[in-house]
Amino acid sequence: MDAEERGLFAKSLEHATARHTGAELDAALAELGWRDAFAADPRAAVATLFELQGATATTSGALDVVLADALGPGPASAPGPDGGVGVVLPALGASDPPGRVEGDRLVVRGLGTADLARRSGVLVVAPSADGAIGEPGGLVALVLDPADLDLRTVDGIDPRLGLVTVAADVARSSGTRLDGVAGGAPDWAAAVDAGRRALAHELVGASRAMLELARQHALERVQFGRPIAQFQAIRHKLAESLVAIEAADGALAAAWDDPSPTASAIAKAIAGRSARTVARHAQQVLAGIGFTTEHSLHLYVRRVLVLDRLLGGAGALTLELGDDLLAARSLPAMLPL
Amino acid sequence: MELSEFRAALDRWLDDNAADLAPGDDDRATLDAQMAHLSEVKRRAYDAGWMRWGWPERVGGLGGSNLLRAYLGEALTARNLVEPGIYSMTEVLAPTMIDYARPELAAEMVPRLLRGDETWCQGFSEPGTGSNLGSLACRATRTDDGWLVNGQKVWTSLAQYAERCVLLTRTGTPESAHRGITALFVDMDTPGITVRPIETMHGLAEFSEVFFDDVVVPFDRTLGEEGQGWAVAMDLLPYERSTALWHRGAYLYRHLEQFLADAPPGAVTPAAVGEVFQQLYAFRARSRATQRRLAAGEKLGAETSIDKILLATAEQAVFDLITDGLATDVLLGDDARSVRLRSEALYSRAATIYGGSSEIQRNIVARRLLDLGADR
Numbered sequence: 001m002d003a004e005e006r007g008l009f010a011k012s013l014e015h016a017t018a019r020h021t022g023a024e025l026d027a028a029l030a031e032l033g034w035r036d037a038f039a040a041d042p043r044a045a046v047a048t049l050f051e052l053q054g055a056t057a058t059t060s061g062a063l064d065v066v067l068a069d070a071l072g073p074g075p076a077s078a079p080g081p082d083g084g085v086g087v088v089l090p091a092l093g094a095s096d097p098p099g100r101v102e103g104d105r106l107v108v109r110g111l112g113t114a115d116l117a118r119r120s121g122v123l124v125v126a127p128s129a130d131g132a133i134g135e136p137g138g139l140v141a142l143v144l145d146p147a148d149l150d151l152r153t154v155d156g157i158d159p160r161l162g163l164v165t166v167a168a169d170v171a172r173s174s175g176t177r178l179d180g181v182a183g184g185a186p187d188w189a190a191a192v193d194a195g196r197r198a199l200a201h202e203l204v205g206a207s208r209a210m211l212e213l214a215r216q217h218a219l220e221r222v223q224f225g226r227p228i229a230q231f232q233a234i235r236h237k238l239a240e241s242l243v244a245i246e247a248a249d250g251a252l253a254a255a256w257d258d259p260s261p262t263a264s265a266i267a268k269a270i271a272g273r274s275a276r277t278v279a280r281h282a283q284q285v286l287a288g289i290g291f292t293t294e295h296s297l298h299l300y301v302r303r304v305l306v307l308d309r310l311l312g313g314a315g316a317l318t319l320e321l322g323d324d325l326l327a328a329r330s331l332p333a334m335l336p337l
Numbered sequence: 338m339e340l341s342e343f344r345a346a347l348d349r350w351l352d353d354n355a356a357d358l359a360p361g362d363d364d365r366a367t368l369d370a371q372m373a374h375l376s377e378v379k380r381r382a383y384d385a386g387w388m389r390w391g392w393p394e395r396v397g398g399l400g401g402s403n404l405l406r407a408y409l410g411e412a413l414t415a416r417n418l419v420e421p422g423i424y425s426m427t428e429v430l431a432p433t434m435i436d437y438a439r440p441e442l443a444a445e446m447v448p449r450l451l452r453g454d455e456t457w458c459q460g461f462s463e464p465g466t467g468s469n470l471g472s473l474a475c476r477a478t479r480t481d482d483g484w485l486v487n488g489q490k491v492w493t494s495l496a497q498y499a500e501r502c503v504l505l506t507r508t509g510t511p512e513s514a515h516r517g518i519t520a521l522f523v524d525m526d527t528p529g530i531t532v533r534p535i536e537t538m539h540g541l542a543e544f545s546e547v548f549f550d551d552v553v554v555p556f557d558r559t560l561g562e563e564g565q566g567w568a569v570a571m572d573l574l575p576y577e578r579s580t581a582l583w584h585r586g587a588y589l590y591r592h593l594e595q596f597l598a599d600a601p602p603g604a605v606t607p608a609a610v611g612e613v614f615q616q617l618y619a620f621r622a623r624s625r626a627t628q629r630r631l632a633a634g635e636k637l638g639a640e641t642s643i644d645k646i647l648l649a650t651a652e653q654a655v656f657d658l659i660t661d662g663l664a665t666d667v668l669l670g671d672d673a674r675s676v677r678l679r680s681e682a683l684y685s686r687a688a689t690i691y692g693g694s695s696e697i698q699r700n701i702v703a704r705r706l707l708d709l710g711a712d713r
Contacts, residue, residue: 215707230712235703242702246643250622251615266615315608318615322607325614331594334415334587335621337340337404337628 001041009037010048017049021058022114022162029060038065043256050198054205054307057299059161061086061113066198068123070191071141085143086119087191088112088166095312097139097188098166099126106142106172108149111310114162117146122166124175125188141186142175144168158302193264195311200252200264200271203307204245207271207278210300211241214282217289228285237281244274254335262321262332269317272308279304338390338401344408347387351412357381358418362673368541372456372498375423378413379453388451396435397448402632403580410584414591421588422543422684423495425581430457430503433573437560438522446501446522458499458525460490460547461570468697470505470570471515475549477506484508484521484559486529486552492691496532496545499525503573504554505566518566522558529553539683540676575637577692578645583624585648589617589655592681596659604662613654620647639705642698649688649695656685 001009009032016028029035029049038045049062067087088098088110098110108124116122121143128140150167215238218229228234248271255267279301283290290297308314325331351358358381364374382388391406392398406428413419427450434443434450449455466473475488486506496502502523509517525532529552534542561569593614624644631637660667660682666675667682689695703709 211707215709218709227710229709232700232712235707235709235712236696236699238707238709239699239702242706243643243646243699246623247616247619247647250626251619253626254618254622266618269611270615270619318611319608320611321614322609322611325597325610326600326607329597331590331597331614334411334590335618335625337408337411337625 001037001044006041006044006048009044010052013049013052017052017056017058021056021160022060023118025058025060026115029062034062035065038062038069042069046194046198047201047252047256050201051205051208054202054207054303055209057160057206057209057296057303059114061115061119063087063089063113063195063198064116064119066194067191070194071123071125071186071188084119085121085123086112086116086146087123088116088125089195089310092306093309093313093316095192095316097125097127099124099142101126101128101140101172104172106144106168106170106175108144108166108168108170110166112151112164112166114153114164116149116164116166117151119146121176122146122149124168125186125191138185139188140177142172142177144170144175148174156306158299158306160299161303161306163306189261192311193259193261196264196268197252197255199307199310200248200255200268203268203271203275203304204248204252206300206304206307207241207245207248207275210275210278210282210297210304211238211245213290213295213297213300214238214241214285217286234285237285241278241281244277248274258335260332262324265312265317265321268312269314269321272304272314272317275304275308276314338399338405340402340404340408343390343401343405344412347409347412350385350387351416351418354381354385355416358416360418365677366673368543371420371423371541372495375419376453376456378419379424379427379451382409382413383448383452388453392431392447392451393435395440396431396443397451404628404632407580407583407628410580411587414584414587417591421581421584425584426457426459426495427451428580428584429573429577430459432576433503433520433560433569434522436572437520437565437569439557442522442557449500455500456495456498457501457503458493458496458545458547459573460493460496460502460504460523462492463489464491468694471518471567473505473507473518474511475504475506477508477519477521477554479508480553482553483556484519484554486521486523486549486554488549490547490549491535492544493532493547494543494545496525496547497534497542501525502547503560503569505570508563508566515567516564518570519563520560520566520569521554522560523552523554527552527554538686539680541680541684574693575641578641579624579627579631579637582620582644582648583628585652586617586621586624589652590621592659593617593655596655596662600662605658609658609661613651613658616647616651616654620644620651623647639701642693642701642706645692646695646698646702652685652688656682 012032020028064086068085090098090110100107123141123143125141128138148170151164153164218234219227221228251267251270255263286297289295358378360374364370387409389399390401391403394400414421431447434447463473477484477486504521504523506519508519529550531548533546535544627644667679
């Protein structure tokens with residue numbers, strides 16, 4: 001896409017995310033050809049859509065598309081009546097594949113996006129411990145019928161996100177095996193990286209929305225005869241929020257240029273931590289009104305707490321990075337100019 | 338010259354000349370020695386052409402984008418051949434001369450700075466003028482012989498070594514604030530200038546007080562027009578927060594990597610190490626985008642305050658980690674390496690103060706980037 005096409009496409013997506021969420025947003029995305037855009041220019045399509053989803057606190061099955069595409073050519077091209085296959089996510093905070101092959105059984109414990117039940121199939125990635133299928137020690141991807149899974153919608157802290165818990169203990173043979181890019185194992189690491197970048201964009205979008213809500217309030221709210229935006233304590237909280245957001249944004253841009261697992265993990269960790277910083281500052285600046293359900297801040301505060309922990313939370317990713325650096329006793333090559 | 342070509346050729350040259358360029362322990366022991374070694378490295382790099390790339394031909398450069406300069410400083414710093422603080426003054430002062438000095442003056446002077454023949458300093462802060470630059474009082478009065486300068490500067494980096502000074506003076510009324518400021522290019526050997534180095538907690542007298550008593554500066558040493566000093570300063574500051582910071586980021590990478598090699602097992606938590614690296618990475622990612630915007634011809638402005646905040650935060654985080662993990666060396670060691678590390682750990686305390694404190698940077702972010710209006 002050239003700059004003009006990207007601009008027009010972004011406008012359409014802005015329109016769609018302003019009006020729809022969940023299954024309706026999936027339908028709108030299908031009509032807009034988001035998948036084609038994703039195939040042609042993944043970076044622009046992911047950045048634009050996920051930042052808008054974050055900014056509007058909406059949700060869709062786009063994360064399934066991103067993950068399925070990274071797993072291999074089979075899943076990505078699998079069409080379905082309701083927008084193709086879904087992908088089972090790891091449990092909250094985890095990044096490991098959500099399935100486990102035990103003899104002739106497939107056991108699944110994980111999470112899914114809101115409309116997983118309506119997908120044409122659900123992809124489960126699992127280590128093949130005993131080599132009963134696939135390479136011993138390798139990964140396999142199986143497509144299951146959503147009807148074979150125990151899917152329960154969770155309300156939790158963010159009911160509007162509509163996450164579902166996924167559980168199954170089924171005969172391995174009830175799944176159809178899908179092969180990854182090289183005809184071998186599915187590329188789970190690539191899927192995790194791609195998912196982390198998408199979620200990081202969503203966190204950045206939500207963070208920018210929270211900052212804008214707090215900024216507007218600071219300009220309008222008058223105390224001691226002047227807008228509270230004139231008080232340095234308030235200004236510095238808002239400035240720190242922007243610094244945190246731009247740190248995440250910069251790391252995310254670098255992660256697209258340098259598609260190493262470390263870069264995507266760092267971007268996700270920084271985006272998660274930044275979003276929580278912004279949530280804290282915005283909540284404080286918005287004070288009483290931001291604590292009510294009359295104001296939309298709470299939607300974002302809820303959202304970022306969950307998004308931070310999908311595919312690895314900031315705390316866990318930071319710990320993992322530190323462990324790796326201490327073990328290697330060196331740093332990854334510096335990001336080149 | 339493309340960056341990739343420059344990088345490969347420069348790396349080769351640095352490998353081939355490693356022995357000549359590397360500082361010995363003596364070259365680092367004092368600031369005098371560091372300055373002498375820096376001049377030597379700049380001269381060699383200039384004579385081989387490296388120091389000239391990225392600067393316009395009209396000031397003795399070989400042309401090419403600022404990315405070449407960013408990489409040169411990164412490579413010299415990452416290989417521990419120069420200290421970024423004293424090296425990167427060039428990145429701050431040369432662009433100012435190129436933009437605001439008479440073309441002949443810039444053509445005469447800039448090559449001396451690049452070649453390491455001269456050191457320049459930046460006379461901005463005063464005893465009564467820290468964060469509030471618009472309040473400066475060092476007076477320049479018109480006389481038949483030129484400007485007559487009287488007043489005092491402070492925190493002037495490297496003034497005791499400097500042959501020239503980019504000096505901000507008050508030429509309007511005291512109430513004229515930022516409108517009545519004029520920038521001058523002053524020879525430091527002019528009669529009436531007294532320099533007194535300031536002893537600092539990190540042990541290197543990097544800053545000085547500079548006194549001006551009836552110092553005569555020719556009119557043709559005016560940078561820009563009379564009353565344009567504020568614009569000179571505002572255009573200079575983004576340079577201070579772009580390429581110079583990029584070099585400093587490379588210096589922090591080197592320190593963090595060295596720390597990982599030296600740290601005793603269990604000295605620091607993995608979580609602390611991970612977070613410090615993320616902070617440094619975020620700065621580098623941000624600054625990289627800034628270098629590229631500069632290379633694309635964009636004029637840098639208030640958004641570089643974010644770069645400065647990120648760098649200062651990362652710098653203190655790196656040295657907090659080092660101080661924790663190598664506490665015995667940093668706090669009690671009296672060998673040359675420990676003394677150096679202690680000095681650098683202490684210097685990191687200044688990162689949130691110099692070049693506009695982090696609070697001033699946040700004020701700029703609030704006013705200019707978030708459009709929150711004036712703060713009173």
